[in-house]
Amino acid sequence: MSRLPAEHQPPADADARRAIAPVICYPVEALTPPDLPAYRAARDGWEQTDEVVIPARDGSAFEVPAGHFFRISSIEGPQVGDLNLWNAANLRERFYSGKTRALHRTHLTTGDRLWTAHPYLRPMATITEDTLDWYGMDAFGGSVHDVIGTRCDPYTHNLLSHGGQYHHCCHSNLTRALADARGLTLAEAETHVHDVLNVFMCTGFTRDTGQYFMKASPVRPGDYLEFFAEIDLLGALSACPGGDCSSEHSSDSTTCHPLRVQVFRPKAPPAGWISPPVNGYDRSHGR
Numbered sequence: 001m002s003r004l005p006a007e008h009q010p011p012a013d014a015d016a017r018r019a020i021a022p023v024i025c026y027p028v029e030a031l032t033p034p035d036l037p038a039y040r041a042a043r044d045g046w047e048q049t050d051e052v053v054i055p056a057r058d059g060s061a062f063e064v065p066a067g068h069f070f071r072i073s074s075i076e077g078p079q080v081g082d083l084n085l086w087n088a089a090n091l092r093e094r095f096y097s098g099k100t101r102a103l104h105r106t107h108l109t110t111g112d113r114l115w116t117a118h119p120y121l122r123p124m125a126t127i128t129e130d131t132l133d134w135y136g137m138d139a140f141g142g143s144v145h146d147v148i149g150t151r152c153d154p155y156t157h158n159l160l161s162h163g164g165q166y167h168h169c170c171h172s173n174l175t176r177a178l179a180d181a182r183g184l185t186l187a188e189a190e191t192h193v194h195d196v197l198n199v200f201m202c203t204g205f206t207r208d209t210g211q212y213f214m215k216a217s218p219v220r221p222g223d224y225l226e227f228f229a230e231i232d233l234l235g236a237l238s239a240c241p242g243g244d245c246s247s248e249h250s251s252d253s254t255t256c257h258p259l260r261v262q263v264f265r266p267k268a269p270p271a272g273w274i275s276p277p278v279n280g281y282d283r284s285h286g287r
């Protein structure tokens, strides 16, 4: 409390105000939950249709048709990945990290969905398996697969390093991957790169100062995070220059490993599944 200026001392009822119980902002139970047993049953007899290996400190794009699955796997060694997703037919409809966080939680796991930006706001992917679900929340408040971070980027690095120029931050890796996938200039592609799902990254906020922290990822080769594509997806994944994010990023000083993305086509879509329509709000905004 020593940071408080003299005129901002706590009021007499400060403790009582702090003791008020929180209310969950978004009662997500009101939404129809994904039918996970049906999704999982659809994996029986599926066929792998694509595989992309993302080189260390680089990014690659991949496509996943609606009704297909994709897995992001750790291979060779602990490594985190920064994931961007778009509607394959409309790059303006992209993953909305902030609303996904508000609807579900700070760190995603099986059964959580990835939502698209306004004015679309619909599920674009559903997490169907997470081999790191055992980790939970550690004593530091850390957990895996966060939607609280943004992505390492060369602009923040430039500020903090007083002029440094580093070209393999996830932001740049995703920009190059999207530019190559869609024949865009780097400047065009960069405007479509957005806040990520930090796959395998272990993060949280320090309890005392509220600062964003990272720590060594618990991921090991063989671990994976699996998704079901609710709409036609274009994805881009960066194998972060932070490696397992145990020390630093935005440099080539950390040991890094590749990541693997596999796409699978089920024999038939999950029973009862339909691709979700775009959001039903009429967009008249009171006029």
Ligand SMILES: [Zn+2]
Pocket (backbone or CB within 6 Å): 082, 151, 152, 169, 170, 171, 239, 240, 241, 242, 249
């Ligand atoms: Zn990164």
